[in-house]
Amino acid sequence: MTNAEALNSPVEPAEWRLPSRGAVAVICLILTETALFMIFVVAYLYYIGKSLSGPYPSEVLETPVIATVCLLSSSLTIVLAERAFGRANAGGFRLWWAGTIVLGAVFLALTAVEWRRLITGPGLTISANLFGTTFYSLVGLHASHVIVGLILLTLTMILFLLRRVRPEHGERIKLISWYWHFVDGVWVVVFTVVYLIGR
């Protein structure tokens, strides 16, 4: 029995459209990463107020306003870049996509500066106390995801400049931007937990 035969049946829906595999995969990736971050967030929340010795959050934390503005704006710039791509506006795409990369890089740089201040100043390290442990692990996990995102964005930029990115790759651009929005969303949660609730 071959399957060229009457497995074909007369009456079936003419439209057979399924979600794209890339979209499903990225959604699953976001789900699984969310689960990963949740555990570090739970650890952070559980250990609030339990450090036996300083430095304590209220003493040493400074709200990272500029860094947050940069990262959140990068979600805006990436949307603008996507729109430009959809309209085949190469110049616009280059501008806003590069802008996203720059804003993400500034966020990382400011995080690094902040960490340096915390380590050399009040001496907050990952082994100092529970606050140090949970702070660096949670913020660090987020930062590592920003780095991965920046790598993806930069690779795309390079491929675009080499003229290897064509209009039909619009969906892949969209999926990368989904990942970037996810990283942004995680920062909102981390910021809330660390700088609002935890202080």
Add this chain to the structure above:
Amino acid sequence: MYIGSGLVFFVIAGLLASVMRLQLAVPNNGVVSPQVFNRLFTMHGTTMVFLVGMPIIAGMMNYLVPLMIGARDMAFPRLNAFGFWMFFFGGLLLYFSYLAGPGISGAGSAPDVGWFAYTPLTARAFSRGNSTDYWSLSLLVTGVGSIVSAINVIATAVSLRCKGMKMMRMPLFVWLSIITSFMILLALPPLSAAQIMLQLDRFLGSRFFDTQAGGSAVLWQHFFWIFGHPEVYILMIPAFACLSEIVPVFSRKPIFGYPIMVAATVMIGFISVSVWAHHMFTIGMTSVGNTFFAISTFMVAVPTGIKIFNWLGTMYGGKLRFEPPMLFCIGFLFQFLIAGLTGVMLGMAPFDWQLHDSYFVVAHFHYTLVGGFLFGIFAGIYYWYPKAVGRMLDRRLGFWHFWLIAIGFHLTFDPQHFAGILGMPRRIYTYDEGRGWEVYNLISSVGVIAQAAGIMCFVVNLIRSYWKGEPAGEDPWDAWTLEWSTTSPPPEYNFETLPVVRSSRPLWDLKHPEDPDWRYE
């Protein structure tokens, strides 16, 4: 490759267990030292769960899902390969620990902290050397492989179904593969998170589980079991899936209650993430905590019980054929039922307070994993081997395999319930006479011989039938799902033309055009 490697690790882990049973056969035995014994049970458990269970289910899902939905391949074939190699190298990393340096007794530095590696035993101060690190890192690596495989399965089953295959027409195996994969997505990250935290503690001096700094060693247990309990359902649901395909075919009846089977499995998925602390009844949670987890544990038995009734309902009034796949399914039904009952018993917190970490628990989980999972997988292998290889497995050897392993399984694990109730703790390398444990341990150890003989029949069968088995043809079992419409083995592209289906049993429709399923569905 997944299944083959999984079976190789199975034999290795089985040998580790055989040495343990040899050591425990009589009181005050001296076959191995306590340190070696600790490594044995750690490696046995870790291997069986992560290097046997997980790859076998991954292999089955990756092989069968495309065939069952009428697709040419997985959604991301290279991701499939990546996942396999992550598992494989993670496994090698774990076993490299044996070679990686002189252990305290010269037997290598394999991990010896138990398969769930509680803190603070795994802290740097108490686990010198790198054996715990091998354990931790290899699980991080294999964990990535599992997650990646899960993403692939979901993307495939959602996006690559052939025309007409609506979600409620998919084979139950595919539905259960999707559910398993979602559980992997949500349950593996807690394990990875815990491993990262452990490594940070061990190498960077962080304080996650450091009680001296105000941290909580019990936090590890919470994170581990938030992974660990869904993990056992992740292992079991593919075994349920095998049953859901095989029992109907060998009862010559469609599955009883397809929609409820889907719903019950989804419920198992949800409830199973709420029961984790039934592994922790003895750590001193509040009574509210204990009660909550006891009740959720009872609740998860409900959808599981529904599934058992549905399999029985499928068999009732059917024309049963007792081929090897069906024998293993029947063994599964009997044994998994008992396992479920002992599980509910352990779910009663005060009962668990007496039996936590005793051989009663060991008996319970081996009943689920060997009596349940392994029998389900054997059923699946006997059923689908002809499709994958093109030759039938030898029937007589199949019967020998079944009966030897059934008898051996019961000889080994039934007495352990009683040893546990009489107070025998788990993870001890020997025991004194005069406690009444001797006879149970002896019978338990004798059972290993029968199990080993059964496994040997199985291995011989697998290898011999590859060249000398009876040619299978496309559809040796007269089954109804799409994988049976290709040649055996299928070509690399699975289907010449992608099929179009109108019911959940497309091959029944083809074979019985006068009475097709789509009139009733």
